[in-house]
Amino acid sequence: MSRTADRPAQGEVLSRAVWDVLADQGLERLTVRAVAAAAGCTTGLVMHRFPNRRALLVHARELLHETTKGRVEALEARAATPREALRAVLQQGMAIDPATARESVVWTGFLAAAVADDELLAMHRRNNRAWRERVERLVAAAAPEWPAARVASVALGLIAMTEGVAALGAADPVAYPVTDQERMLDDALDAYGLDAGTVRRGVL
Amino acid sequence: MSRTADRPAQGEVLSRAVWDVLADQGLERLTVRAVAAAAGCTTGLVMHRFPNRRALLVHARELLHETTKGRVEALEARAATPREALRAVLQQGMAIDPATARESVVWTGFLAAAVADDELLAMHRRNNRAWRERVERLVAAAAPEWPAARVASVALGLIAMTEGVAALGAADPVAYPVTDQERMLDDALDAYGLDAGTVRRGVL
DNA sequence: ATGTTACCGTAACGCTTGTTACGAAGATCA
DNA sequence: TGATCTTCGTAACAAGCGTTACGGTAACAT
Numbered sequence: 165m166s167r168t169a170d171r172p173a174q175g176e177v178l179s180r181a182v183w184d185v186l187a188d189q190g191l192e193r194l195t196v197r198a199v200a201a202a203a204g205c206t207t208g209l210v211m212h213r214f215p216n217r218r219a220l221l222v223h224a225r226e227l228l229h230e231t232t233k234g235r236v237e238a239l240e241a242r243a244a245t246p247r248e249a250l251r252a253v254l255q256q257g258m259a260i261d262p263a264t265a266r267e268s269v270v271w272t273g274f275l276a277a278a279v280a281d282d283e284l285l286a287m288h289r290r291n292n293r294a295w296r297e298r299v300e301r302l303v304a305a306a307a308p309e310w311p312a313a314r315v316a317s318v319a320l321g322l323i324a325m326t327e328g329v330a331a332l333g334a335a336d337p338v339a340y341p342v343t344d345q346e347r348m349l350d351d352a353l354d355a356y357g358l359d360a361g362t363v364r365r366g367v368l
Numbered sequence: 369m370s371r372t373a374d375r376p377a378q379g380e381v382l383s384r385a386v387w388d389v390l391a392d393q394g395l396e397r398l399t400v401r402a403v404a405a406a407a408g409c410t411t412g413l414v415m416h417r418f419p420n421r422r423a424l425l426v427h428a429r430e431l432l433h434e435t436t437k438g439r440v441e442a443l444e445a446r447a448a449t450p451r452e453a454l455r456a457v458l459q460q461g462m463a464i465d466p467a468t469a470r471e472s473v474v475w476t477g478f479l480a481a482a483v484a485d486d487e488l489l490a491m492h493r494r495n496n497r498a499w500r501e502r503v504e505r506l507v508a509a510a511a512p513e514w515p516a517a518r519v520a521s522v523a524l525g526l527i528a529m530t531e532g533v534a535a536l537g538a539a540d541p542v543a544y545p546v547t548d549q550e551r552m553l554d555d556a557l558d559a560y561g562l563d564a565g566t567v568r569r570g571v572l
Numbered sequence: 573a574t575g576t577t578a579c580c581g582t583a584a585c586g587c588t589t590g591t592t593a594c595g596a597a598g599a600t601c602a
Numbered sequence: 603t604g605a606t607c608t609t610c611g612t613a614a615c616a617a618g619c620g621t622t623a624c625g626g627t628a629a630c631a632t
Binding site: 186187188189190191192193269272273275276277278279280281285288289292293296314316317318320321323324325326327328329331332335336339340344345347348351352355356357 | 390391392393394395396397473476477479480481482483484485489492493496497500518520521522524525527528529530531532533535536539540543544548549551552555556559560561
């Protein structure tokens with residue numbers, strides 16, 4: 165990393181380095197030295213940008229949320245119908261390519277780190293609740309006449325399903341290929357009566 | 369831990385200590401000294417029972433699998449119908465009480481540790497594939513006329529859903545109470561046409 | 573060109589880690 | 603009872619950790 169005063173950009177580079185170490189070497193090897201090496205600098209720069217290691221992790225966690233949020237909002241804006249938006253947003257949460265699989269590994273790493281870190285745990289809860297509200301809103305738009313209780317239950321099912329298959333697919337790509345994940349999602353949307361192809365036939 | 373020659377029992381006590389540390393302090397604080405303290409002994413005993421730290425983790429991971437396997441087989445044997453068996457087996461995989469929530473945290477910790485450990489990763493894949501085969505067998509028994517492709521897709525959906533909600537519920541019990549998790553599972557089984565209450569009405 | 577400021581690499585600090593070696597103490601058997 | 607062997611706690615080791623302090627160098631204003 166060349167000498168510069170662009171602090172936000174440096175923070176982003178270092179946060180990406182955190183993700184890289186987390187994805188490639190795991191939480192146990194997520195040291196300040198490993199992050200510095202991945203960013204192409206020394207521990208001196210890292211400790212000048214962040215007061216301590218925890219602040220570095222917190223920033224990387226927050227940036228991960230911002231990044232996925234931006235991607236999801238773009239997908240949502242681009243979708244033609246509420247049901248297409250729902251499917252696109254859910255799909256990007258699975259492990260459907262190397263990038264999303266990597267993201268799932270990083271996400272799992274942060275979740276495991278949150279066990280011992282109240283700030284990371286609070287961030288996880290805040291971000292995850294926002295994520296759930298987004299999916300609930302999308303489900304409600306996809307099935308406008310559903311009662312709130314059914315919207316919440318189906319949204320929870322879809323969230324848990326995609327979150328779970330992302331973790332499983334990232335850890336065992338051979339056993340959980342992309343085609344199986346997508347078929348799983350489509351079958352679930354179909355079973356819930358949320359498939360984009362046909363006209364919905366009401367609840368129950 | 370008193371002086372004894374019962375090696376298997378000691379291995380079990382130490383493995384439980386690994387789970388305790390993993391659940392209470394997280395992967396980052398999962399040190400040999402912390403495990404010894406949780407087991408009420410010193411590092412000397414730990415290192416006499418296991419050649420190194422990795423072997424300790426591997427044994428604890430294996431014992432976790434054996435334990436859940438035993439519980440699942442008991443539930444399966446006790447169930448009156450295939451659909452009740454399916455529901456009971458899936459339910460115990462969610463975070464429905466402090467014990468299962470704790471188990472989910474431990475499971476996530478091992479998954480995060482597997483990123484940097486090929487043996488833990490291989491164990492995860494082996495155990496998870498066995499788990500998937502079990503659920504596929506239960507789904508096939510619950511819907512005997514389904515083609516194999518649908519059985520596989522629905523089983524994957526149910527596995528991912530329970531795995532995901534267990535992680536979410538363990539990390540945020542307030543946002544994911546037991547009642548919501550159970551309603552999610554029942555609604556999903558109902559949507560797939562696998563509810564135990566009514567007569568199944570065929571595929572599609 | 574020169575003085576001043578900000579940036580960041582270098583090197584060290586105290587601490588914790590996994591692992592090893594040794595010795596004390598309980599168990600076993602003659 | 604006493605010899606022998608197993609068991610495990612104690613203490614130390616080198617290596618790696620997060621963090622700190624210092625010094626050199628680039629960038630900027632004058």
